[in-house]
Amino acid sequence: MNIVLYYAPITCALAPYITLTEANAKFEVRPLNFRKGQQNSPEYLKLNPKHKVPLLLVDGKALSESTATQLWIARTFPQARLMPSDPWDELKAISLHSWCSGGIHPFLARINSPPRVCDVPGTEDSVKKLAAANLMENFKIADDMLAGREFFFDHFTAPDAHFYWCQRRARQFGLDFAPFKHCAAHFARMEQRPSVQKLLAFEKSVQEEFAKAA
Numbered sequence: 645m646n647i648v649l650y651y652a653p654i655t656c657a658l659a660p661y662i663t664l665t666e667a668n669a670k671f672e673v674r675p676l677n678f679r680k681g682q683q684n685s686p687e688y689l690k691l692n693p694k695h696k697v698p699l700l701l702v703d704g705k706a707l708s709e710s711t712a713t714q715l716w717i718a719r720t721f722p723q724a725r726l727m728p729s730d731p732w733d734e735l736k737a738i739s740l741h742s743w744c745s746g747g748i749h750p751f752l753a754r755i756n757s758p759p760r761v762c763d764v765p766g767t768e769d770s771v772k773k774l775a776a777a778n779l780m781e782n783f784k785i786a787d788d789m790l791a792g793r794e795f796f797f798d799h800f801t802a803p804d805a806h807f808y809w810c811q812r813r814a815r816q817f818g819l820d821f822a823p824f825k826h827c828a829a830h831f832a833r834m835e836q837r838p839s840v841q842k843l844l845a846f847e848k849s850v851q852e853e854f855a856k857a858a
């Protein structure tokens with residue numbers, strides 16, 4: 645089987661990189677340089693007209709959207725136990741993926757690029773402030789979920805990787821995680837994992853390559 649992950653540094657595509665690595669999968673990464681707008685190239689738009697990562701290409705077939713890509717990885721590599729085996733918990737894990745991509749990510753995107761949601765002059769700070777308030781509400785919910793646990797379930801699963809990205813991006817935007825001790829502990833725990841360390845080293849190498857090509 646030929647697995648290709650389209651990825652860009654910093655983005656949510658780091659989550660499937662982590663889970664593919666956790667699954668010990670053989671995969672090729674094709675990094676896109678967003679500064680050069682490579683996600684809008686005609687070749688990439690043929691694969692994903694939504695011009696977004698992550699995208700998986702499996703034996704030439706394209707699959708977009710984080711939740712679907714995570715489920716595909718979990719189903720393809722069952723020995724990695726990337727989703728809980730209990731059917732109810734599996735649904736709860738899908739719920740977590742949906743929350744990360746549909747409930748948290750859109751507020752991160754607003755902070756990243758306020759004019760994409762409101763181009764009225766002078767509103768940028770307000771868009772960011774409201775998005776940050778929404779994120780704080782969501783991270784409080786996650787903090788309660790993680791209280792007294794190492795991961796969302798009884799072992800590492802794919803939603804841990806997805807949520808790690810959400811928290812990392814929020815931290816990059818300067819959100820204060822001091823009130824969310826369980827989220828902060830989860831983040832530190834995730835950064836100890838060999839899969840995450842591999843990802844961070846890979847991200848650094850891609851960023852260096854992109855800087856050279858700038």
Ligand SMILES: N[C@@H](CCC(=O)N[C@@H](CS)C(=O)NCC(=O)O)C(=O)O
Nearest residue numbers: 655656683695696697698709710745
């Ligand atoms: N709903 C999608 C969102 C993916 C997404 O927004 N990806 C961002 C990076 S974090 C992206 O590729 N943005 C490029 C663009 O919008 O041009 C998912 O969960 O996979």
